[in-house]
Amino acid sequence: MSDIMRPIPFGQLMNWVLTEQETQGTIFGVSKLKRYTSGQARPIFGEKIESPFGPAAGPHTQLAQNLIAAYAGGSRFFEVKTVQIMDGEDLSKCVNKPCITAADECYNCEWSTELYVPQAFAEYVKAWFACKLMAKEYGLGDPDGFVFNMSVGYDLAGIQSEKIDKYLNEMRDASQTAVWQECMDWTLANLGRFRNVDEAYVKAITPQVSNSVTISTLHGCPPDEIERIANHLIVNKGFNTFIKCNPTLLGYEFARKTLDALGFDYIQFDDHHFKEDLQFADAVPMFRRLIALCAEKGVEFGIKLTNTFPVDVAANELPSEEMYMSGRSLYPLTLSLAGKLSHEFDGKLRISYSGGADIFNMKSLIGCNIWPVTMATTLLKSGGYNRLHQIAEDLAPSTEAFTGVDVAKLDALLDQLFADTHYQKPMKPIPSRKVDKKVPLIDCFNAPCREGCPIHQDIPAYLMRVKAGKYDEALEIITKRNALPFITGTICSHRCQDKCMRNAYEESVYIRSAKLKAAEGGFAAVLPTLKPGAPVDGVKVAIVGGGPAGLSAAFFLGRAGADVTVFERKNTLGGIVRHVIPAFRISDEAIENDVALAKAVGAKFQLGTEVKDVQGLFAQGYTHVILATGAWMPGRAGLSYGDEMDVIDFLEAAKKAPETLQLGADVVVIGGGNTAMDAARAAKRIPGVENVRLVYRRTKRYMPADQEELEFALADGVEFMELLAPVGVKDGVLTCHAMELGAPDASGRRSPVDTGRVVEVPATTVIAAVGEKVDTGLYTANGLAVDNRGKAVVNGETLESSVKNVYVIGDGQKGPGTVVEAIADATKAAKAIVPFDTESEVEKNVNPDYNAPLAKRGDLCTDCKNCDDLRCLGCATVCETCTEVCPNRANVAIRVPGMRMRQIVHVDGMCNECGNCATFCPYDSRPYKDKFTLFWSEEDFNNSENEGFLRLEGAKTRVRLAGQVKDYDVSDAACGLYEPLRQLISTVYADYAYLLG
Template structure:
């Protein structure tokens, strides 16, 4: 694998563009449905040019190659800020790899284009000419409505060097350059192939590519140096000039305060940048002087806001010691700096804006008078360039009312609101990572992460679509095929699926649990009425001890598949903890009754009020299989120096509260120790007890590290529960809970920072203290039954939930301690599969692969890249990206378009397959960040190499052409073996059928990518 980009010739670019458009209805992966068509005369004057839309890619990974710029233009970008060039280039430029991590807020460790300055110039000229061709040929606009802006750095000597000077001059007039002449000649030779683009259009392409420039200097560059360069660019080069300014102008205290308030307290700043970078007052003086120079030269001077923010690398997010932050965490800093500077110049300051600009704020930024607006992070996320169209359509109607100066009051208001903008707060994306931790397959990698993340493998995209269509009965049948407690999980499930949803990298997760509940509310009753117990297909019998979720789900799954089942429960009602402990404000009895009725309707025999003692020997004489699903009811305890006897157990309290809350006396001040969902239940229940005035949750870490679900924490806050963080209880006496103050240290094995004592104490009023620190299983019971127990006090079971005693299984909380409802359901499926396998009986969980039709693919492509707020109805279904049809996230997020899909019509891997193009990849690593698997597409997918040298320098499976006439390829197979393979001889024994199918498809249908 080589990180060297191989520029594509102009002729090949043109061939690629129009061949792909003809064969795939796309250009560089941008489907034609995502092309943006400008409105005639809907332009604004900009630096002597006409600008259709003042939006586009910021100088960065999405504007360094011709194909990047073309993809951005097709989707609506009309202001192209070319990637920065500097005197150090090509092989001499040290760039650590991977260099981009846009998982949430974005970080990078790159400086400027990795091409040589000459190569970069050629890319920009090729893009400039091709955009003129596409404009006419695709009828994207009547006249040129796009503007290129060059960007240079980093010091005066470098900018004045022959290399950079030639670059600047040639972009001012490219007519006499080799690449210009070659490109024009190619078009002349092929002019008859175009329908709308004419020879007259060709000769009207202006050779002046740029009349403006953005100055990007290094952090720490003195103001005198910046000023000297800017004056040089204005006076000597006669270029409209934007000076890029850093967020460090705001001062470290302000930046730290804002980041902390928005939830980014973990970001570590480098103080020396705030001391050594351009200072605010010096910056104001410099801009004033430059404005005077610009006016004398009849040029425009402005500022580019902002540069990225340098921060320390602490958790190996990227290689090195320092990285540069951008994206949604940068937005409040950049927009506040814009507001401050605008006030200094009474709204008469030209601002080119970049810093967390995206769909949800671009219209607000533009309405202040700021123009142009560029972005990087948002198009490095799933959806990629295609989401630019939605941004373009949001800005388009505002063009006619564009302000000539900046509205300072509106900008000030926006800056103030930015700090509380939900789209930029850290908690907007509470899930740290969506990875499935499954190996990335070399073929057939399309996957629905939600279904894979669901412990019971729900067919989520399928039932979401059916709910959206109002087909509730069909949706419920899909749900219940995997889920024996749909009403319960439609209310209480911790929705692992939503933590894997691709929309987390768009806007917010699809409300999958809510969609399930809509189906349940509309269809479960009728479904249950129509259930007819199936025949018993086997003489073997199964005993299940415990009628909780695990026990009843196992019973329903088995009985549904023809196995005789009998359930034994010591209490008088089903669903254990859910029925007896979880408060009714979390779930009502109706949901439990619905699911229980459905289970019984399958013919499951259930015995309540059974003696507590379990005699395994007796059970095994009467039943062929035994499933122990006895739960985890044994309370865990906390150890205080004094007052342990006055600590109330959470389960004991919640059972009493649910039975009769009127009889409970807690006093006025209740303290709850713990940070899980049970602690939230306890605190909210205590708040409802008569006489209680205040409830406080005590937790030894911080709120954001609590294991409780974000929804439950939010509800507790809304109900007035107080959170006391970084406190560890040590003693209780005289209604005072004494707590030790803590500080967070290094991460522990759980991935959370360990609390460390400060040696200081805090006293809190507490008439009652309730411990909600978890429950334990009764390991003594299992020991007495002869079941092996591990060092953690948990029963030893294999991957099928089977114990050391043959045909004896353990499910639910009894297996591994308190867990989630859906985990308990999954144990039921695992055990059912194993028993049916042992009995050589078919299992109705196994589903045939569905073929995806063209209509479904079209629906998926229409939704790609489109951001939508959550919709509180069945219409939420339109937010589903249908990842089971197509994934192609690696295609979306690659700025260089180095990952492509090919469609294989027949063979062992029929359908869409991802191919990696080595020559277009610089190993930025962004595809690996967002791929649902734990692999890296740029390393793990079949790779096409454009030279034998690149093939030899890589270990990727893939191929390159050795002799195109004879059809000879050098192939590295899936195991790393290398072959010379001839397509004509068809010596298929040397390579796999899958690899053969890939090569033949590329040769026959996608020759332009080889």
């Protein structure tokens, strides 16, 4: 099957390492090699580690290349993947694929190695030997400065079985094993390939791969069974021993309350594991007995905190009924358990830590003398193994032995926990980073920010120029597609940032603020350069409405050379933005700057002029009419009784004449969108208002408002009253039905259900912010066809209505939308009238220095708000995310002569279809299924449906493409194979032969 991993022989493994390092300066794709030069190392298990961290038992310690990559990045403590008596094919049948998703917190449904135990042993030995060679050859540090720690499970009978006992014995001394001899023989036969490794060094490599074990037990394992396992490993086998504990030791109520408080309330689990797992009252005396036993036997003892946390599959996250949670949502639980146990043992209990460890907390954890620390989730995210370098650089070298946990420092860390935003889930679900496209076989680099933007702004291009201080150039690029840089730079809903790949690091790039910086910095230089385009004969355009859509259409048409006039019924331009959006969100000056851009390109404006007769405009000589009238009609909250104030009326009055409003002490805003947030925040500023409450029938998580708008409202003191459905208002009281969230549907969405309870909310004024409507009368009066919702029927490509040369754009076309959506509409209609180019800046999105964005990979910003760097990853230049997030290194980037970007090759034999690359690929695709695949054997080729290639004997290559299988001689340019793929295959053969197996 295509999910079967094929272990790489030691010779091929080392050939890969040596060749890749020599030709590319990387090791299994890790470009940031960490070299330890201080000579300092911490003692552990009678050995030493140059750094007290590394990969946890999991996807990053299953194959030799994974361990090698982790070592290259700076890891020096390796908890190799768990082995148990059930292995290989038997285990594989129990693991549904995909088995990992780490978009934010991580979930998995796999547990121990998918290899047979002898295969797993061989992988660990090969990795051990390879790391010894790499340490010496590349000067990465002390060859004896790293430790392999075994992980075994899950019951005593299995651990005592011949298979596992043999594994334990041979990990302690591999000298008599075939794989050890394989490693030794190959190295001695190939000494000529090394510069710094000689025969004496090779023969002195110790075959003691590991003398320590972490015991991993299944949920529900009885305490006496855990202790029997520990006794066996300590007394009978003489191993230094850690016992992995489950977060269920904290108790159900604590876990539920903690996750709820940090915004992870959607994670579902019941109390059965908490009842069945090891109890705190049983764990403490057991640990005391084992501490004494280990002291007697002269080995070290500690506990591993913690195992992953079992939760329900509620939204089809993985193809299983239960999955295991890890990452930042596990950190508060693990840290809390560390605190609880450290107090119980006065800091004398050693803790090996794993549970949401990353760059944000590593230094603090080790500062509490909690180490070693192992990680999985952070390494599954963009940057992958390259994240290790930053962590290593952040830690000072040390020779400190474990002398006890610093309980005071740990308490201080726990005190900060609930105030640390890194561990708080945003109120709104993190939007999907996926773009609605399938990944191509070739040239799959893509800037998702551009795809997320309705006008496909050339974001990477202007970000590079903002970073360089070239604000005029940046603004010129922006205005090719965006007529309103000041407005969008201030209040755009920035869907581009939702798609930003930086979200997988810490936060998206602050694209909107960079745009505003360009607008403010470049305005004075750019404005004088703008002028009307060459006149277009026979085109005279009337635009009805001077809001964002109308202003944008005027700008584009004027710049294209059209004679264009905007008719605006009010005495100032800007529409909803000018008259409704509060001044604390956007200034009049910003709006006037965008108006000035339109005037500079020749647009004319007639203010205080309401147009109701479209044919009258044609009679005046206009050839085309664009209706951009907005959605000003009030929406209704549907109250059964009582009065409600329309949100537009309220916001207009609040902006123009707040002194005229008599709202009383208690204002209730009904709604959950951005307009509702504006209304609530504006109401807080009206004299006499004491309390503003926002009523919504669902929770904040399901409100349509943007995350930042929710945060602003909360910061202003707006009280959110969730799960309330308004009924009516009378005598200063809004009566509501109390709702509750029902069971999740297939997407995980939970609909509100009436509980039958009634809640009364003080309400001197009720403001309805439930969606404005389109003035259908304007359309019908002018003969435009409308749909059953009263909206004009238009051509999807041009936005032309049923009346020839009459176009409808903006909110008036589809209902309340965003400013940038209005610009997109304006672009469509304007291009339909006078074609113009918006693509001239596209090539500027690509950084001419390919290595510049690569250099950013793996480095997280720990203080984004105060960071001077824009943090852009340069996705239009290079993506390669699938290569970074694959634990097994099964996606490889190669340089193909004549192609601008590196191309992705998927290596089938190294992939177990965990699915992690599918999570992070910006396309709606699965690279492990959808990228061009290199196969190592005919069996694997035949058992897969992937498009890809297999090298045959002689000059032939078998290729599957578009479902068809055919053999080619790829050395022949006329062989008939699609030329880019022929070049890719030929490049693999010529320059990347180590990939071939």
